[in-house]
Amino acid sequence: MTVEKLITDHIDIWSSALQTRSTAGRGSNGKIDLYGIKKLRELILELAVRGKLAPQDPNDEPASELLKRIAAEKAELVRQGKIKKQKPLPEISEDEKPFELPEGWEWVRLGELFNSIASGGTPSKSNPDFWNGDIPWASVKDLGKEKYIAKTQDYISHLGLKAGSKLADEGDILICTRMGLGKIGIASRPVAFNQDLKSVKLTSSVSLDFFFNTYSTVKIKGTGTTVEGIKQEQLLNYVIGLPTVNEQHQIVEKVDELMSLCDQLEQQSLTSLDAHQQLVETLLATLTDSQNAEELAENWVRISQHFDTLFTTEASIDAFKQTILQLAVMGKLVPQDPNDEPASELLKRIEQEKAQLVKEGKIKKQKPLPPVSDEEKPFELPVGWVWARVGDILSLKNGYAFKSNYFVDSKRKHVLTTPGNFYETGGFRYRGGKTKYYDGPLNEEFILRFGDLMIPMTEQAPGLLGSAAFIPKDEHIYLHNQRLGKLELYNEGITSDFIFWFFNSQLLRVELARTCTGTTVRHTSPDRVLNALVPVVPSNEQLRITAKINKLMLLCDALKSRLQSAQQTKLYLADALTDAALS
Template identity: 30%
Template sequence: MSTRELITEHLDLWTLAVTKKASSGRGSNGKVELTGAQKLRELILELAIRGNLVSQNPDHEPAVIHLQNAANEQVRLVKSGVLKKAKKPKPIAGTDGLFKLPSGWAFCRLADIGHISNGNSISQIDKEAKYAKLEGGVPYIATKDVGYGFTSLHYDNGVRTPRDENFKIASPGSILICSEGGSAGKKCGITNQDISFGNKLYALQPFAETCSQFILSFYLTQTFRRQFEERMTGIIGGISLSKFESIIIPVPPLEEQRLIVQKVDELMALCDRLEQQTSDQLEAHEVLVDTLLGTLTQSDNTTELEDNWARLAAYFDTLFTTEQSIDKLKQAILQLAVMGRLVEHYHENETSPDATETNTPTRFHSNTQNKKKNRGSALPIDITEKPFAVPESWRWERVNNLIESNRDISYGIIKLGKEPQAGGVHTLRCSDVKPRYIDSSTVRRVSEEIESSYQRTRLEGGEVLLNIRGTLGGVALVPYELRGFNIAREVAMLPFGSSVFGPYMVNLIASPFFWKMIESNLKGIAYKGLNLSTLRSLAIPIPPIDEQKSIVQKTDELLGLCDQLKERLSQANETRYQMAEAVVEVSLN
């Protein structure tokens, strides 16, 4: 099958295979990776270094002659004193070949086709004192100035070094690659001018006009990556110069190298267009979903909501085709729930009772805790704090008025201390409190001595927990089996009284309405958080208790359907990804 057929016959895989980027926190679901296009790029590069992109021409001078020319040039450079005599690379045995080569090609080691060296280390103090804004000289390229392949190096970084024997110089056409750390074997690029470079970079300066772009294309393949990783050592991960030099590379005739580079450029431009097209479609789809879901949450009455829902439902299969769009639908459901649009309203004589009269404790507490809190008089709720109208049987209340009379909203243990080897009290951190559930699989323990000073946040079960610092977005109801646990300072405990239904409060806090208030009240620069005084003062809509339970039942039902649909879409995306991988594997074998 030709390269063109591989692309066109599997176009749906290259354009539709996407995966969600891994990230944490609220609002992290909107980013996706175009993994289909990524797999297509991998396939193109692998085909390139195997001789499958362009036809072989028997009139081209074979690679063995080109490699002999490279060896002769290396000898001349050593004799002239430009290079030091290097240890001769280990010959490639017949079993070392990576795959069957086309006619006219040959395997060699990287050290056979170019001079490889690492650069110079410059301390931050010297950079600022000696080399920042130096007139003349050459740009100094560090790892941070190198991209991931076909992107240009960042030359205008404000650091230049003189042309002297203290600094190694890489000439135009040298191929740089990171040799150590998290970017090892990944960050790479080609120079277009003389540079000096950092000690965590290797520069390969080709012999005998070996095509730099072909070597760079090889660096970007899985074939190279596997060899690189096999040779890495150390805790932080790095590859020695000698081991890097020993990596095996397939070499085509010089003329074919240039044709391959030209074809790779052409096909990568096609990948760029496919990615842009897919990205534009996803963006347009996202705007459409936002707009139509907005008509639901902005409906003024039940009749208008039903009309808008009917309009949206007619295109349901077209609109909700991505995990991100389903997440937006879930947010719309939560928003409609807190606005009183999901269930039929109760009669006016079943109004929500006054919080100050009904917020009696719903759990057993010790005598030391059983003192009624003096909360003072809450400020009246201004009309500006009510962003939407609620049914007549509902009321607006400040969060603090809904808390149990003998407890308070509190954050937990400030310093957890060293985890005890035995015993201790399980303590929930912000990483344990997820959106609408608690993950107790990695809960750490705190010594009884430290925890005893924080009895106010010792959990009874039934409280609502909210992340107020760290990984924001987590809010969950405490199950009764976690009775006796405590919480860390990044987590706030909200012990609601009997006038509210815990699961309703979780859904309300998880809604866009509540999170808009939180985000507008976050304090801090690098480490933002929500003050408890602000949290206590937030105004929220409260329906009658029985209606709260009906709303939760309906909300959970709809969110459950969304989760089922999302799971099916996730499985479909995974299938596309696996099929794309299979096409690549079959094509190479």
């Protein structure tokens, strides 16, 4: 089977095998990995280095003759004093040959193809005269983005070059030997480089582009605990298959052609994913924009008729979940009952209860929160509902800054709870190996109980801020640290389940996002949370809303589970197809 046929006959697998990352965003915005296309790119390169991408020509000069010319070229450069004589590399054993090569190819160590290899360096950071010059200075972060390197993130001066770096010539290959193993680039102009890179001058008998493609398939195995790296000796001893000169060029042309097809397939997939997500969001917006119950019913029917084609990605299901919550907090998810006690009466009872708690000395008297102005109200509430501030209906308790010297690696009774335990739409997870155990003095006030409702006060991941979760019932005893807030209700007329879903809705998250501060890690404050707006809902309707939300969330979870199962099958097929093509 030709590679073109392999691509076209299984186009559905290559383009639909997706992997979802943990970060937020739409299809082309970082949440989706096009796993099938990624595997296809890897397969093309693997077929190339195994001699299965271009046909062999028996009239080509064999690679054994090419190796003789390479040896002669090096000997002449040594004689001219342009390079130093290299140590002989060990013969290649049968165990080092990972597969059988085509006729005319030869196994060769990388070092046999290098005329020279040099290490770079870093000029002193404390001397400003060494930096911000006009010489591009490459480091690990500059490799892996483009094939050719002309621009870098950092630049040094001629003084900096003399004081602590090396210059790679145009056409030299830069290879990473530390922190970014496997990364490679070709200098398209003179480029300085740091100590984590090696600059290699390749023999003139080997195509730069062929070497670039082949090196991308080499399985680099580093050593080290903190940072992985390889020694120069290891790099020189890696083994690759070397084809004839003509076949090198044929392989490069074929790889370029097929990678261009992959680029087109990738762009089509991303465009399709993005268009699909925009369609989903547009149709879901018709639900929240509905002006009355009749219009909402019509829009819901339209969406329900295409349920199986609309909600086919995790992003679309997550968008559906947020729409459910938005409809809930707008009073559009369940019908209102005119016999329900209005929320204004519930607010009066809460005020009376707060006053009694102050009188009994159980809470401190709070500063009055500002009344809700008409300009602040994001939408009109149903009859019987009322706008208030979060601090009108609940309190937010801060945690404690536990001292780091009391944390141990070995398992203890108490586990620190952090924003890292939370994820979107009300999730909480125990983090296993990353857990910090506490073994120091402890105030009982900062021990969390099963069912406590918590929110992160810092946004360690996009969309996390304000995401509420209940403390689970498991074998751990969780501690309340200063980066979390504990929500406590004043009156049972406000249900914790409704507040849980409200805090996980975009209504609150958008409001908190507008008031966040911080650059590296965005964070909010108790005052900002307590001043946020909340729709106060009649008690009976809160129960009806949460019952409806729970039912619809189960549907979403079932959709996502089915989708993940289907995606696992596609990932397996992409892997199996790749393995079959290489066997």
